[in-house]
Amino acid sequence: MTTVKTLLGLPGLRLRPRAGADLLDRPVTRIYVTELSDPGRYLSAGELVLSGLLWWHAPGDAEPFVAALARSGAAALAASGADSGGIPDDVVDACVRHRIPLLEVPDDLSFSVITEQVVLALAAASDSARKRLQAAAEAPVETLAERASAELGLPCWVLSGLGRLIAGTAPLPIPPEDVVRRYAAREPGPLTLVPVEGRHAVPWLIAVGGPLSTAQVELAEEVAGLVGVTRARAVRPEASPPGEVCVVALRTEGSDESRDVLGELLPDAVLLESSGETSYAAAARPSVAGLSIVEPLLRATRILCGVSDPGPRAEAAESARYAVEVAARRPGRVAVVRTGAVDAHELLLAGAPAGLRAALRRRVLGPLLAYDAEQHTDLVHTVRVFLECSGSPTRAAKALHVHVNTLRYRIGRAGDLLGVDLTEFTGQLDVYLALRAGD
Template sequence: MTLVKSLLAIPELRLRLRTGAGRLDRAVSRVYGTELPDPSRYLSPGELVLSGLLWWRGPADAEPFVAALAAADAAALAASGADTGGIPPELVEACERHGIPLLEVPPDLSFAVVTERIILELAADRDTTSEARKRLLAAAAERDPLPALLRHGVAELGAPCAVATGAGRVVAHGGPAPEAPRELAERFLRGGCRATVHGGVTLLPVGERALVPWLLVVGADRAGWPAGRQAVAEELAGLVELARARAGELRRAADRVAEPLLRLVGGGTAGEAELAGALGAAGLPAGARLRVVLARATGSPPGLAAELLTEVLADHPGRAVVGEVGTETWALVDAREWPAGWAAAAASALSTLEPALAADRVLLGIGGPSTVSGLRGASEEARHALGVAARRGDRIAVVSGDQIGAHHLLLAGAPDELRSSLRQRILGPLLAYDEAQHGDLVRTVRVFLECSGSPAAAAKALHVHVNTLRYRIARAGELLGLDLTDFINQVDVYLALCVEADTHQPRRP
């Protein structure tokens, strides 16, 4: 990497610094000689501008010339005062004002010598970049390329390197792991997955067509990078994408051996011997207890639900198999080390990804744990849990059967027509009374049943006298034609109330 300070260190050039001592770490990309009073049309970022000051006519000429260099982000100005009696003080002041390092070329040194020597310095830097690229390509050919690529990235870029997903998961890192990876991912996604700098850390996109974005995190600000270092970083990001694609192909090939299990989950059939073989081939022990996860991404491109399931299960310590059965996307997960808060963690990860999700809604339902013999039941539980998630108004919802009462699971499995009939048949008179009288008997009955039929507890919860509570329950019983102190009647009414509550939940397609 050729910096302005590198040029000052070349003894045969004998360059003298006139101003800009705090800006000598600027990278030089090429040399451009000019004698135009306004060279702005021909300047490029990172150039060392070489001038004999033939354009100089008076003090007023300094400002427009130096302003043009600053606007183009030139690296520095190297000037000779041989024809002007030395470097004009106005030019020094303008360079200081605009933050442009000014190097004075000795009057007895020809510009041809200066240009040739700097070009040799830049060529050596390009050779270094080429060698870095060769080393990265060699690392990409290794059996486990990602760790090797990041180790080489650290050496070539001189900074810690890591790969993270848009959900904030650190896939791998060379050097210290990045701090606050979820915050970095959120910043990256809000910026439209473009290269950016956040808190002195450079974030580069890994691939452009991935359904779940990845980013390369380099622990240095790219603002001072020369073109060569930028090229190395972009090459590293491209090779990480290839490593990701290769790992994805291997993972999908490994998951295909579990297709008999997935077909069973999706409602198909499989013989006992076929299932036993599929368990072994999938790396799951006989008699393993499994969790079943059903994912749905509405309005999304093909494969997004599978990619999202793969992402949220990536750090699970046990074996996880992801596949599609018809139009549905399922995962079978070894449940021996299933975290208690997995549903909340998955929802949080998906929420981080939300700005980049090409889907109207993302829903996950979780069933189990169950052995292979009970997979059908676990898959139905997952399906019903997903139905509960669908009845919520959130764009992202993750619901586990563990979070749902058995009665809700039973109701979720009932057709909508049956649920509507149950609600109207049992609660119809009470609903009609409340609507006509602007009453609150439905809520009173709900609280009474949720307090296990205790008048005292229900009265306290409703902030009414216990006698008022007893009167209201008696009146509700008359309207319903039921004795609300009878347990069987209480079960029927409570199930109907659960349907009523679901009916008023906001729904989205």
């Protein structure tokens, strides 16, 4: 990494610090020559600004110039006072005030020589940095993040597209899920984001704590490539956790991303099976909170997830299979169903084929459906409300805003049409399952 102190040691430049002697460790990423009185719009972080001070005419002129350097994050100002009898005190004072290192350029030194020397130093440092990074190609992701931070002079993080912090050299300034959301929406933020290339459905991101020069972006991309290789070499567990497990069934409708998403969502889980749109994995305590974060980055039209209760693996897998079918009947682009949070009858019906559910509805409710169609009544709705009120005529009548005697008459008429005693539990159960089969 090239710093301001590095430039002071370049042979033949003879640069002399006039301010900011305690700031010489700042990284330098490029050189920019200007004689504008306010160059702010053209500056970027890490630049060595070279000026002959042609813009300075009187005390006070230095304030807007140096303030612009400070706002942009410039590394230092190298100035020549050959045309003004030396660097004015006004410039020195402004650099001290805004904490900008000030280097005095000898009067007999050409700016072209300085530019050439600095460019060569930056190129050599970039090449050396690339070689040092490549030497760490076999290192863990945590080590690669540390190397990247050292070469770029900025904190670095590696994040999953599910909002999982994989490695980092400092606390993140914003939550990891917000980093991913901003990346998906292409919103600007406090971090520079570089995607990790690969054939994975869920991307990883290199996040750097500040703006980058072109050379720094190239280094960050080099790091991203190395992280991608490390990611591809990762080995998943082959044995299920001991004891009871939860099984997660994940379906990515309209795409074959389920395996990658599930593998990234549960890196410590055991992949059980995968058939393109739907994959299954076993884990001790799975968390699926990242699905809503990654959804904008996927091709899938919907993401459906079923999570079983803990149990023997085969039993848990069947529960997860039924739960994902329940999720398919829920609204939204991301639907998650845990078996413990749904009624048993809903779980059982979800696993029944569509044809079987339709046949059940016709066999049990056929006469009532036909009567409603012919008489323009709604006895089916009346029966459903009655059953959902636990067979209480009083509660059902109140819910339907009718007299309780009217409710009793309708239930009796419906029972006659169905050939079922709707005040008896078994009959109630069959009819309610048939009603729910149409949901």
